[in-house]
Ligand code: PEP
């Protein structure tokens with residue numbers, strides 16, 4: 001089976017690449033003949049070696065099961081001028097969305113050597129770079145919303161630690177840029193890359209791209225490196241970002257990077273592509289980026305039809321998102337329940353509709369620390385979240401270490417596997433410091449795996465006056481003591497994750513979401529006893545993030561739910577759509593076997 005086509009464009013690297021990638025989708029073997037030369041259509045070096053020029057005629061021949069389809073697709077690709085509509089380049093999505101704009105390609109400016117400021121002692125020059133980096137970070141933080149500014153707080157500390165390392169290297173005779181690069185190569189967070197970029201700018205070895213400030217048309221940024229500061233400083237004209245994947249398979253998602261968190265907060269689609277994809281995109285050409293699919297797609301120089309269909313998908317998505325957001329914000333007064341968010345890090349934003357933080361897992365916020373964070377650091381962290389919650393309550397749990405969440409600074413006594421309050425009482429200084437820090441910041445303090453009223457009274461004695469103290473009921477033993485625990489506490493929270501694991505005899509690491517009726521019956525028991533003591537009840541285990549589970553919990557009389565941020569909108573929508581009777585029915589069904 002053969003077809004002859006005339007080339008509207010020479011088979012140089014980009015069209016050849018598209019043709020090869022399309023040919024690779026078929027099992028048929030396709031050969032291309034130009035004059036006396038022949039090439040396999042799936043081999044880019046052979047296709048390039050054809051040397052085919054604009055206007056040349058080529059013959060496509062295919063054998064195999066899908067030969068006809070392969071020839072039809074390849075012919076269409078050639079006849080449509082290799083527009084790329086048929087063969088989008090693929091990458092990994094970090095932030096979902098659809099962007100249409102002109103490409104602006106910004107490269108990593110090569111770091112200069114240290115000759116620029118000859119005459120100035122290197123230590124002085126390095127110290128100057130740090131001073132400028134600190135100042136530029138302070139300016140950036142001051143220009144951002146509290147939520148975005150909080151993301152950059154760790155960078156202040158990173159610069160302090162880097163300064164000591166870099167100045168020591170420079171004092172030993174290392175060039176400044178080399179010392180900065182060496183000190184920042186093992187970047188476990190993109191804030192270290194951010195600090196590196198900022199230092200190179202402070203040194204004059206790198207400068208922000210001045211074209212960014214002058215953009216007037218919708219622009220898709222194509223960048224080798226996307227730092228959080230770059231995203232934070234992007235003008236509104238930038239409607240999407242293509243960044244270089246760390247690996248050429250394009251697998252890097254950077255999904256939880258600070259740059260992605262910032263981009264997500266701004267609704268800015270972001271995806272990572274292999275370097276050869278970025279290299280193909282030409283400055284100023286129109287680009288369609290769609291990261292709502294997996295893999296993410298980019299079409300450089302798309303046809304008008306493709307742009308129109310992307311615009312339609314974008315408009316539809318905006319309508320759907322607006323409807324979802326409105327549904328998530330609808331008040332739940334008809335059920336008398338509030339929904340809060342569970343947070344595990346300082347950088348997680350509070351999702352729209354969250355009525356405060358129902359569980360701040362401090363053991364995860366400070367995971368990876370060899371030593372206990374100081375009172376000042378914990379106070380600053382808690383205060384940042386209290387500020388972000390803007391008047392809504394923040395319930396910060398004392399370190400729930402041990403088990404599958406060990407903390408190096410809270411070891412269990414030898415031979416024991418203590419967790420929760422039992423473990424904390426073995427480390428009285430850590431406990432007292434944390435209770436003070438959280439209470440001073442205005443957070444409510446929550447006791448993990450409470451064992452009895454005595455635990456609550458002991459913590460209350462350590463807390464600043466007026467601090468609200470809550471107790472987490474997470475074991476069948478604590479359920480049986482709910483009455484006395486509730487009377488000692490200001491509120492009660494049920495940890496259904498641990499409670500389910502205990503009831504089902506499962507290790508937490510291996511546990512799955514369970515709607516075991518026994519757990520719902522224990523919830524009902526806690527609600528009865530706590531309400532009899534005049535205390536409100538929250539559920540913050542994963543079952544609260546399950547829309548059906550949430551309805552059942554509300555039917556059992558739970559006053560507040562606290563769920564993972566990504567679950568919040570779904571739970572609120574499910575509750576907004578349910579009546580009290582629906583919830584009561586769901587509760588009865590949840591407590592029944594089978
Ligand atoms: C729980 O046990 O339900 C709970 C919320 O605490 P964690 O999952 O952190 O143990």
Ligand code: MG
Pocket residue numbers: 474495497498
């Ligand atoms: Mg628990």
